[in-house]
Amino acid sequence: MKKKSFVLLSVTLLVSLLLSACSSGTKSGSSGSEGLTKPLEVSIMTMYYTPEPPGPDNVVVKEFEKRTNTRLNITWVSPNNYGDKVNVTLASGDIPDLILLDDPFNAQVRGMVAQGAFWDLTPYLQDYPNLMLYPKESWENTKQADGKNYGIPRPRPTDGGGFTYLRKDWLDKLKLDVPTTTDELYEVLKAFVEQDPDGNGKKDTIGYIGFVDQNGMANFGQLQNSFTKVNGDWKLIDGKLVNVNLLPEVRESLVWLNRAYVEKLIPEDFAVLKNTQSKDLLKSNRGGGFQDTVEAAWEPTEELRKTIPEADFLPLVSLNGYSNKDSGFFGMFAIPKTVPEDKMKQLLKLMDYGASQEGSDLANFGFKDVHYTEENGIKLATPQAQKDIVAQQALGQIFLKYDPYLRAYRTGMPLDVLERNKKIIDEKAKISMGDPAVGLYSETSTLVGTELRKKIQDMKTKVIMGKEPISAWDDYVEKLKADPDLLKITEEMNEAYQQRTKSE
Structure with a gap:
């Protein structure tokens, strides 16, 4: 929806109808609040694999904020020292609203879970259908010792690993x-x-x-x-x-x-x-x-x-x-208990939108015919995508739908190899352990x-x-x-x- 529409439209009912129409593009809808409410301030810490991380004025980050009625304050950390950064951040007590725990089972995280430092998300997850599309292994394998989920898995395929x-x-x-x-x-x-x-x-x-x-x-x-x-x-x-x-x-x-x-x-x-x-x-x-x-x-x-x-x-x-069947996750996003319950639910809604087809495509691929073209169902990045830092290795480290065939394709691969790889993954899934x-x-x-x-x-x-x-x-x-x-x-x-x- 164009930004100027929000300025010109003054009739509350019309605004509500337009926002409702905007949110109908995904199963769970956009995570933006209904009506012209103040954007939700969200602090996030995660890693990036691009040469440089996206800046706050990144075109896709701004579009994601617009669609979800949020203001994202993202702390991007190199994977080379991410574990150290997590340890320091957790020890400080000044924890962002969403923090990627690359090792959800280290002693520090376990201790903080036992002390009640993070939200137990288990009772809430059923209300977020896109997150529930993650494979059961993603959720089962990120449960803590008490059998509860204290984070949102960063999903990875369970089949097709080494x-x-x-x-x-x-x-x-x-x-x-x-x-x-x-x-x-x-x-x-x-x-x-x-x-x-x-x-x-x-x-x-x-x-x-x-x-x-x-x-x-x-x-x-x-x-x-x-x-x-x-x-x-x-x-x-x-x-x-x-x-x-x-x-x-x-x-x-x-x-x-x-x-x-x-x-x-x-x-x-x-x-x-x-x-x-x-x-x-x-x-x-x-x-x-x-x-x-x-x-x-x-x-x-x-x-x-x-x-x-x-x-x-x-x-x-x-x-x-x-x-071999892999664990189905690479780290998880935890929400500290210092975040109020109402905001915690809004954060889950944000992550649910990121796990939808619309949200995931935006975060990982950007705008069609600008950041990618599509051929035979395969999205091909354009030079503009690299220039704008639009990639799964960037914002896709936060927002990503589950794709069982993520390990089927690489850039430049012909369609016959891709289709063969998909069949191999399907056969693996029948017997993998x-x-x-x-x-x-x-x-x-x-x-x-x-x-x-x-x-x-x-x-x-x-x-x-x-x-x-x-x-x-x-x-x-x-x-x-x-x-x-x-x-x-x-x-x-x-x-x-x-x-x-x-x-x-």
Whole structure:
């Protein structure tokens, strides 16, 4: 609605009718107040991923304010030091109306929740239909120890996260089927190394470009998970959480990886290889497989197609009947209890509008034919979008509708790859398994967990490289079963799990 209309129209009924018509564009309507009320002052703290954050006079921010009858005072913080900024802000007691908690389960947040510092939003959420369209995992996995929601999740897809992808054109050339088990995958990787899939007459290809780091299995993580069939370090067995490192399936994964290392199916320097180096190997036509999100498989594909038009990295649906389900959130927006109840409801209404199709499109893409064009249902950013700082990496860090296919598309991707990715995500969603320990707290793990994980990973790396025999892993597992720290962590994790389950 044009700004001058509010000046010219003086008849209250006509103003009311016009505002009502304006709000009918979304399921829940715009969050602006009915009538010519004073704009709602809203302070927000969040992060940004654009080179510079949007300013207060940003054209899309101003339009968002206009449609919602708000005045947004946004504190933009670089992700490089966002955690520190959150800690300082929470400690100060001067908390904005909406604060993005990038780690909703750290000790400081937990303590403040227990002290009643944030609104329990659980009884109110049902009145905000667009927020209720977020997947149940987004809400379940952001519940605190008492089983209640003290924040609005920043939604992320539950399916399409980091998993194995393979060179489909190499499979076709070698007349191999897409593998569905780790045994079949092993044979595929062996063929990638031994049968010259790149056709240069040299044995210079690597089956799977994987690496570990000192804290965990990193890009071998989902290969291990394909043996344990759970996305994380804890598996629910007979109603109790068990650390996966004690399970025989982890041993099987180490035997598999050691064999792959001996037969040179994985990089010899996997223990020190970095993510950027791994991607360089993929883009230089050296690697047959990798672990990343569904849409990320397009990155090396696009580069390779400059010289190899048929190049194609295919994301796998599953291995051994397993596919990973992610948590469905990346942080959450909390509202401090210093905000009055009536304003808290207005803030929920604002966030609900941001989760609508209209609000999300405005925040993430701006104005059609100005900041984006649309082709085959795909929104393509214009140079003006970059100039005006209009992007999901900016205002879209606050306002975003749930999109199950967010991990299906990257800029420049052809329509056939996009549609294939959507189908892969749909198939994953039918069988994917999540992490039952998301959000659970163990004080002992906070104190000693990092060091314990490093010791476990150090032994895994040595076994994979053959520096220690598999029997050394067996001996180590027996010691872990009696390790007082792991026993205490397991006890605390199960207590937290039972408490959350009873509260639900």
